[in-house]
Amino acid sequence: MNGKYSLPVVKAVDMIWTSFDKEEIRRGYAMLMQAAQKGDADALCFIARCFMGEEYVWSGAGFATDDDNASKLMQKSALMGSATGVLCAVRSGNLTPSVERGMPFASFKEAFEEILEQAERGNAFCCYMIGNVYYWGDYLLVEPELAKQFKTENKYNAWAYPIAKEWYERSFNGRICAGWGNYCNIYESGLCSIKKDVFEAYYRMLADISPVICNNYGYYLKSEKNDPYNSLIRYVQAAQKGDPQGAYNAGYCYENGEAVEEDIHTAYQFYELAAIAGHPAGQWQIGYYYFNGEGIVEQDYAKAAEWLEKAYDNPKSSDNNRVKTAAYLGICYQEGLGVAQDDEVALEYLQEAEEGIDDLWEPINAMVLNALGVAYAFGRGTEEDIELGYQYFEDAAKLGSEEAKENLQYINSPKPRF
Incomplete structure (x- = not known):
């Protein structure tokens, strides 16, 4: 007090x-x-x-x-x-x-x-907190009788959002960015009048302060303004300020030639920034680059496995990121690429990758199916099941896997008798 x-x-x-x-x-x-x-x-x-x-x-x-x-x-x-x-x-x-x-x-x-008294005297963080009290409905603890007036959450929000909006704007003017996500929700709700030019002015201002908002503004420029060039500039600025998502997005732009000439070397540098900062998709990309030897990166299975395992174990990894990471780790463990060969571990990864096989691409989808064929047809990490293994080889061969075709030929060839 x-x-x-x-x-x-x-x-x-x-x-x-x-x-x-x-x-x-x-x-x-x-x-x-x-x-x-x-x-x-x-x-x-x-x-x-x-x-x-x-x-x-x-x-x-x-x-x-x-x-x-x-x-x-x-x-x-x-x-x-x-x-x-x-x-x-x-x-x-x-x-x-x-x-x-x-x-x-x-x-x-x-x-x-x-x-509230401190907010009215101009303390920006207190302005942010007052905005939160209105935005989240905590104001009903201040004036409990209002709960009788607002029968639905939507009616409360229609009353509270304009008040919260004013307090958030005062906090932004004091360089406190924490309420921006809530402010965006207010803008998108249609329950409060915020002119587009005002919204965008605050977006630009806060993008110059916060690396996270800088990256988000880059996405806004790309998706809402169809301005990929300035979007990339914002991604690079966010990356330079330490935002891993901005680094990843910049890497993606350079890898795919969005608003800039395709440049695998620069893409790798941004992906590496993201990966070191703990971005799961960035970690996957670095693992992928080392696995295949992309651009200036020499093939190094040990480094590939190291980064792929970081991506797989990352609690922020999306389901899609885990599936494609599991696919490459399954191949690494079955063939002993950069790791100690382990058929049981390989099979666990390969089975997980199979569950998301539709999200994989050539040639890794065929590689996963062929590896599953190897596991079952030759009893590696599981009991031998030649029929099931043969089916996997056929599916992989249809996707163009030369290894699967060779495995089918081996199974079909007459075996010597002694």
Whole structure:
């Protein structure tokens, strides 16, 4: 119940949520830690936000998600009298009955009004939080009687979105980008009048600040404005600022000659940036380049397998990314390419790849079918089933696999008798 943030917290919040610079963010975090050690309840709340994942802090900052620790810090900040802690605890599901009873605020409304006062004085992060209170419906905790007035969520949103929109715009003017996704939803909902030129002006402005929004703006220019050249420029800018999706998108443009001459070397460099930053599709691309020896990349099965396994194990990997990664790993393990040969592991990957075989392309689809034929026809990693193996060879041969044709010829050839 401080009425306003301390100067160290104001500076730290600005460094963490507007700089998008890893070193600057770390300095801001150190300032929060020092403030928290002196009993600053707001600092505890912002420290908690750093460990709540990319919805709360830029992923490029390098903070590891730690929900349990974040929850404890968030609740402690509310109990110590941080209005920010109370609002964030509600939004993140951390305002438990015991915390609500123990906090020094008489109600959620009292905490809201403290943040509202700071927002009205121009604090951009507080403007963002006020926008959230309206956008997410938490304002019904401020004025419970309104629930009787708005019988449906849509009716509430029609009332709340215009208010949230104003607060989000005030936060954008203060370089806080966190509410942009919600603002886009408001724009697309049709429940609030936002002129297209205003929307695009904020989009451009925030794209110059946030690497994530910069990449998204690149996609917007491509899909909505049919402007692939400036789209690529934004992807490159996002990549240079540390956004892995921007790096991947730039790599894709160079690989496929979109708005630029096809350049496998440059594509690889952007894919590598994405891969190192943990982008699953970027990791797959690097593995693919090493497997085939694309462009300036010399074929190296060990490096291929290393990157493919990173892509496969990446929790952010899409189903499609896992399928194509499994296909190449299955081949690697069956043939011992860059890894210790292991028929059982190979079969597991190959069976997973088979489930998504329609999403694969030539020649890898034929390679997977031939490898499955090898597994079953010759009992590698499973019991021998010549009939099933023969069927796989036939399917692979229809797709042009010379290996499958040779395997069919071998099975069909008369065996010598002794």
